[in-house]
Amino acid sequence: MKITYLVFNLDGMGGTSRSAITQANALAGDHRVRLLSVTRSGERPHYDIDERVDVRYLVDVREGQDPAAIGVELPAAQARALHERESLLVPERWDWQFTALCDLGLEHALPHLDTDVLVTVTPGLLAAAVQLLPPEVVVVHQEHRSSSDRSSGLEPLLYFAPRADVVAVFTPAMADWVREQLGDATPEIAIVPNPLPLGFTPRSRLDSPLILTAGRLVNEKGYSRLIDAFALVADQLPDWRLRILGLGPKRTELVRQIRRLGLYDRVELPGAVSDMRGEWAKASICALTSRAEAFPLVVQEAMAAGVPVASYDCASGPREIIEHEVNGLLVSPESIAGMAAALLRLAADTDLRRTLGEGAYRTSRQYDAYAIAERWVGVFSAARARRTVAGRLAPRVTALASAKPVATSAAAARAAEGVTPVEAREATLAWAVRCAVAASHEWLVIPAHEAGAPVVVLPIADRDAFLKSLGDTGAPAYLSVRDPEQHGWPERRGSVHTLGDELRRGMTPRLFLEPWPVVDGTSQLVGQGCSVEVQFWERHVDGGLVSPTRNRYTTKIPAGASLVPATIEGVEVRTLPLMATPTVNECRFPVDVVYTWVDGNDPEWDAAREQRIAGIEGGAQQTAQTREASGRARFISRDELRYSLRSVHLFAPWVRNIYVVTSGQVPPWLDLDHPGVRVVRHDEILPADALPTFNSHAIETSLHHIPGLAEHWLYFNDDFFLGRPLRPEALFSPAGLTSVFFAPSTIGLSDLPGSPPWLKAAWNNRRILQDTFGAGTTNALAHAPYAVRTSVLREIEERFKDDVERTARSPFRSDTDISMLSSFVQHYAVLTGTAYVAEADTEFVNIANPDLDWQLSLLMKREQDFFCLGDHHDHGFRLDRLDALLAGFLQEYFPVAAPWEKDETR
Template sequence: MKIGRRRSLSARGGRLRAAFLVLNLDGMGGTSRSAITQANALARRGHLDVRLVSVTRSGDRPHYDIDPSIRVDYLCDVRPADQGVADPRADRPSVLVPKRWDGQFSALTDHGLSAHLPELDVDVLVTVTPALLAVAVQLVRRGVAIVHQEHRSSADRVGGMEPLLAFAPRADAVALLTESTASWLAAQLGAVAPEIVVMPNPLPIAEQPRSSLDSRTIVAAGRIVQEKQFIHLVRAFEQVADELPGWRVRILGDGPLREELVAHVAKAGLADRVELPGSVTDMAPEWAAAAVCALSSRTEGFPLVAQEAMSAGVPVVTYDCPSGPRELVEHEVSGLLVGAGSKAGLAAALLRLGADDDLRERLGAGALEAAKRYDADVIAAQWEEVFGRVVDRRRAIVRDEGTLQEGGTRVRSSRTTPPFTREQGPVDPPLVTPVEARHEALTLATRAADRAGDGWFVIPLHDAAAPTVVVPAAHRRAFLDGLADAPDHLSLRDPGDRGWPERRGTVEAMRATLANAAPNRLALEPWPRAKGRRSHLAEDAGVEIEFWDRLPDGTLVAPRPNRWTSRVPAEAPRTQVSVAGVTVPTVAAMATPTAHEVTFPIDVVYTWVDGDDPEWQAARDAREGSDARREAAGQARFRSRDELRYSMRSVHAHAPWVRTIHLVTAGQRPEWLADDPRVKVVDHREILPADALPTFNSQAIETALHRVPGLAEHFVYVNDDVFLGRPVRPELFFSPGGDFAAYVGDGAIGLPGSANKPFLHAAANNRRLLEDAFGVTITQVMAHTPHPQRISVLREVEERFPEALARTARAPFRSEGDVSLLSSLAQHYGLLTGTAFEGAAEHAFVDLSNARVERQLRQLRARDKHFFCVGDHHDFAVDAAEVDQLLGDFLEDYFPVRAPWER
C-alpha cells in the first residue's frame, strides 16, 4: 500500500529527489525519530524533494510529526486484524534479511520491498539500518545513489555487523555519527571502503527552553536496560549524597530493569532523593528544569539525551563510553567526561558540578553554544552537500558504463578513508633490548606524572606483563602534555577498554586524539612492527598508565581489578622501588614479591664446541671406539653457524633475569666472547672424570652439568641451536616453589626394539630405568626447548641410577647404551616424583636440511614462539651454502642487539 502525494521531478524544477528508508515510522524509536527530523529539516529548506518510505505500518499515523510536503510511503500493513487485513506472510521468515541480521523482517516485508524498491524513482536513498542497506543495494536501480546512515556504536555492536561490513562497500557513501566510528569502519573495510562521512543526528526543530540550572536536579533519561547502567548513576550519587544536601536524581524512562533499580534505590536509603517517574512524552520541560544531565551508559551512538540537554544549556556529566559522548561533550567546556565505568569518577564529577555554581553556569553556557552545531538546518545543509556529491558520482559511473539498466551489480565508489590504527612505526626501532626500551618508556612516563602533580605511584612489574604508572584522573591532561617530548620510536596505545576499538599512534598524534577523552588506561611502548615485520621490541618493552579517580577523602579508586586493591587511601604508606632500572614511588604493600612469582636465582648452562678447530678435530679422529654412524659422530653434529652467539643474544634480550651464563666447552672459547662477569667458561675437565675425556658425546656431558662450579640450584640447560623467541618470565620455567617445567614433545618414543636413532636409543633406555623404578611407562620424547633443571634432582637421579649415568659419561660418542639425563630422563623423573610439572610454551623446530627451510624461517618472524630450535643434518634439500646465508641473515635480523660480552 502506498499513500502520499506524487510530484514529478519536472514539477519540482529539476531538484534532487531523496528518500529515507526506515523499518517503521509509527513507533517511538530513536532511529525513526532522527530520520523524520532530518527529512523535515530538508523539506523546510526547499532544495530537495523529500520522501519517507516505511517498510511496515503499525499505526494509523506516524508517532512524530512529519512536514506536510513530505511524501510518506508504507510498503506493508502489519496492524492487528481488527484494524486491517492480516497477512499470513507476516509469520514466515524473511529470505532477504536473515533472522540473525534482524528478526523484525518477514516474508511479508520481502514482498513489499521486492515490489517497491526496484520502482523507487529517486536520485538518492538513505538507509538507516544495516539490514535495509543490504536490501537496498540488491533491489534499487543502479542509477540511484545509496547513502547508509549508521546509528549505532558500530565498534561495539553485535547484531547487524555482518550486513554492515558485507554491504557497506557497495554503498555510495556511509555516514556515521562520530569520528571514532567512522575510523573504525574505515579500518574494518580497508581498501574496499566507500566514501565515509561523519554526520551527527540533528536536534529537534522545535525551540528548547533554557534551564536556570538552580533546581538541584540531576536528570538522566532512557530505557531502563542494562546498557544504560543507571545503577552506576545511583551508586555514584550514593557516594556524594551527603555532600550535596538538597540535590536529587531524576531518572526518566521505563524498561525491564526498573523494579531492580527501584529496589537498589531503596536499599541505598535514597528513595526520597532518587525519582523514577517513568516515561515522559515531552522532554523539553524536563531539561528546562534540570541542573545537570548524567549519562552512565556502557555505549552510546550519539546520545540525543545529551544533545537535548545541551540545547537547554544544561551541562553533561558522562562516561567516556563508545562512541558519541567524547565528540559531543567537550571536557571542562560543555560538561565533564569520566572514564568509562568509573563510578568513583562519576561521583566526583557530580560533586564538582553540584558544589560549584560558577562551574555549572560556565559549563552550561558552553553546552548551549556547542548545541548550535546540531541545529537541524545546519545538519540539513551538510546532507545536501553529501547528496549532491554522491548523485553526481553515481551518474558518472552509470554514464561511463553507458547504461541505466535495471538490476545488476552496483559499482562502489573509489574513495577510501585512512585506517583506524597503525602498527608500523615512523622510524626504525633503536637497537636496545626490551628491558632497555622499558627503562626509557618508564623514565618518560614517571617524568610526565611528576610534572602533572602529586599522588602518582607505580605498581611494580612482579609477574605482570608490564609495570603500571598510576596517575590521578584529574591529572590526565597534564600527564599527556608531559609526554610531548617522547621520541618517534615510542607509540601511545589506547587499549580499547569497555568497547572502544584499540588505537595506536605517535605520542603527538594520540595526544591530539585524546585531548577530549577520558581513557582509563594507556600504554607507552615501542611500535610493534618495523620494516614490515614484527619488531624485536614488540613485547615486554613498554609501560601501562592507569588513571585512578579520587574520592572526596583523597582515596584513589582503580578503574579495573588488580592483584592488590581496588582503593588506595591517601594515607597509605609509600616506599621506593627499582623497576626496569628506574627508582619510583609505590605503595608499600605492592613492593613485596608475591606468591605468584619466582624470586630465586636462575642460571643458564650451554654446551658448545668449535667443530672447526683442527686440534679438536684431530682429537675426535684419534678417539678410540669411535662410532661410525653419522647420526652419532658426523660433522653435522658439530657444525657451527655462529648459533651460540645469537642464542646467547636471545638470553640477553629476552631473559634479563638470568644471573649467570655458564658455557661448558672442550677447552675452547668463541673468538667473539669477551671477558664479562655474567659469562663463565667451564672446561670439560672441571666436571667430567679424566677417563671420560676427551668426549664428543653431548649426552655424556649432560651427566655432569650439575657439577659446574658455582651453578645455581635452579638453572636452564640450553643447546646452542635453541633460541628464546620472545621475552619470557622465569615463571615459564619454574614454579614459585621451585618445581621445574618439563616440555613434553609430540613425538613418540616408539615400541621396544624400534629405536633407530641415537636419541631414541637413549629415550628407550630412560624408559627401562623408570619402568623398573616406578612401574610406569613413558611414551613421549621431550620437545627441542630449553630444559629447566634442579641440581638437587639431578643428584638424586645420579644416586638412583649410578651405573647408567657412569656408562653414558664414558661413551665418547653417542651409543646405544646412553641415557639422556638433562633432555629427557630428569624431566620424566621430576614428573613422577612431584618436582616437575608439565610446562606449556609455544615452540617450533626448523629442520635446516628440508626444502621448507626458507618458509619456516619466514614464519618465525611473527615472533609468536617462546622458543625455537634450528636442527642440522648431513644431507640438504637446499644448497648448504645457501642455508648458511639464510640462517645467518635470519639470526642477525631476529637478534639485532649485540650482547655486552661480544667483542
C-alpha cells in the same frame, strides 16, 4: 532532488525514526521528500511530520486487524502465514523485526521506486535496499549505532556497506572503525551528526535540584551505575533528586536497587514522556552512564536547554560532543566514583554549573536541523555525481577509502638500533615517570613483579597535564602510545606527539607507552616486553583514588597514603609499601645457564674424534661410525652459540652466570675475562676414563658437577634460542619446581629396528622409569631450554648409578645411553613432584628443509618464546647459501652484541 528515507516503523518512539523525521522535515521546503515505513503499527506517526513530506507504509500490522501488504492483493490467511515466517531478505539473526510479509512489501515497492536518493537507517534496511533498488538510485546508509558495539546487525552492515554509495556515521572514531573493518572495500564515508528536533526548546534556569537522564531501561545504559553514584553523594546533596525517564525490561531491578539503597524518595522512575524539551527545562544536570553511544540525542537535547552534562567517556559519541570543563564533564568509563564526584561538583558549585551550561547551549547551536540538512544536501549531490561518470552509470561497489595507515617511519627503527629490551624498559618507564612528576604530586608506580608491565598511577584530574608532557623534548624517538581496545572498538597506536595530543579530547583511564612493535613491516627487537601502563584513577568523594580496573593489590588508595622509594627497571620511583615487597608468585632464587658446545670445524678436535673411533673394538665401532652417532652434522658450528648467548643477554637479563662446557675449545669471539661467562672443560667434570668424549649424552651426565653451579639452572643446546623477553617464572615455579615442555611428537613403540640413538635413549629412559614408578613415557620434549635442579640430578645419579656411569663412559652415542638432561630428568621430576608440565610458544626449524628461507621469515615476526635451528646431514641449500642465510637471520634477530663478545675489528 527526490529524497526517500526508508525506516522500519514511523509510529514508534525510536530515536532512529525521530532523526529521519527531523531530517525529512528540514529538507521538505526545497526538495521532494518521502518517508517510507516498512510497517504501520499505529493510527499516526509518533512524531510530528511536515505536511509537505509524503508518508507511505508498506505493511499494515496494527493490532485488531489482519496483517496486510499495502497495495498487494493477498488473501488474509496467506498474509498471516507470511507474517509468521522469517524474512529471507533480512534474516532473524540480522534483525528480528522483519518477516516474510515485510519482504513482500519491500519487493513490491523498491524495484520501481521513483527517487534520486534512498537513505537507510538500519543495516537490515540497507540489505534490502541494495538487493532490490534500481541501479540508478543512490543509496546512503546512516549508521545510527556505535557500530562495533552492535549486538545484532553487524553482519549485514559489513556485508552490504561496500555496495552503498555513502555510509554516514556520527563521529571520526566510527569512521575509523568502518575503514578498519572494510579496508579497500570501504565506500565513501560521511561524518554528519544527528540534528536537534525542529521547534522551540526552553532554557533551563539551572536552579532546580534535579539530575535528569532518559533512555530505555536496559543494561547498555548503565543506570544501575548512575544510581550507585548518586547514592555515594546523596547525603551531601539532601535536596537533590535523580530522575530517569524511559521504559524497559530493567525497571523492576532498578526499583529494587533504589529500595535497597534507601533512595525510594530520591530516585524517580516515572516512565516515558512525550515532551522532553519541557523536562530538560526543569533539570540542572544531565547524566549519561552508557557503556557505548553513537551520538547521544539525550546529550544534544540537554545542551539545547543549556543543561551541562556529566557523561562517561566512550570511544565515540560523548567525547565528540562534550568538551571537558567547557560544556560538561567527562568521566572515565564505568567509574562509579568518578560519576559521583562529577555529580557532586556540578550540584555543589552553582557558578560551575552555569558556566558549563552556557557552554553547552553554545555547542548545541551547531546541531540546528536546517544547518545539518544543508550538509546532507551536499552529501547527496556528491554521491549522485559519482554515480554517473561521463554520462554512464558507475558500479555501486567502490573502494574510495581504506583504513588510515599508522604513522610510523624508519626514524623510529633507527632510534632503536643498538637498544636492548632492558634499556628500552628503563627509558620508557623513566619517561613515564618524568611526565607523571611534571603533571602531578600524587603519582606512584605499581611494580610489575613477575608479570605484566609496571603501572604509573595518577589522579584523573592530572590526565591532561600528563598527556601534554608526553611529546616534550627528550622522549625516546622509538616510543609509541597505545590506546587499548574498549567496548569493541579497536585499539589505536600513534606517536607520543600525535596520539598523545588526540587523547586529551577524551577521558579514557588507561594507555600504554611502548616502543613501536612494528616499523615498516618489520617486528622490532624492543617490540615486546617493554611496555609501561599509565592509569588515571578517579577521585572518590572521600578523597581517595579509585582504580579503573582490577589489580592484585587494591581498588582504592586512601587519601594521604604513605609512599616509599623503590627502584624499578633501574628507575627511582615511589610506591606503596606493600607493592614494594616481592610477591609469592615471584622466583627469588638465582638461575644459571649451562651450554654444551663444540666446534666440529677444528681439525685437532676432528682428528681426536677419528682416533677415538679407531680405538673402539667390535660391533661398537660400527655403531660409532654411523652418522647418527658421530656424523659431522652433529658437531658443525655455524656460530649459533654467539647468537644463543645474545638471546640470553637480550631476553633473560636475570640470569646470574653462564657456563659453556667444551672439550677445551674457546670461541674466538668470547672474552674469557668477562665475569658473566665461564668456559668449563670436560676434564673438570667428567671422569678421566670417560675422555675424550664426543657423546652429548655422556657430557649431560656430569653438568651438575660444575663448581659453583646454582641449584636452579637452564640447559641450552647451542641451537636453542630465546625468542622474546621472558621472566624466570616462565621456566620455574616460585617454589622452585622446574617446567617441562612436551612436544606433540611421540617416542612410539620400543625397539624398532633402525631407530636413531636419541630415540633409543628415550626408550631406555622409559624402561627405567616404568620399572621404578610403574608409569610410561609417551612424548618427546620440545626443543627448548631445559629447566633443571642440581639436587634432582644428584638424586638420579645415586639412584640409577649404573645407567648414569655407563652413559658417561660411552664416547659416542650408543644403544645403551640414557638422555639424562633432555628427557630423563624431566620425566623423573614430574613423577617425583619436583616439576610441572608447562606450555610455551616454541618453534623447531630443520635448517635442512628447502623452505628454510620462508620458515626464517616467519620467525622474524618474533611471536615465539623459544626456537631451535636443528641441523641435519643433508640440506636443501648449497652450504655457502645456507651459511649466508643463517648468518643474516641470526644477525637480524639478535643485532646487539653481548658484553662478553670481543671487538673483532681490532
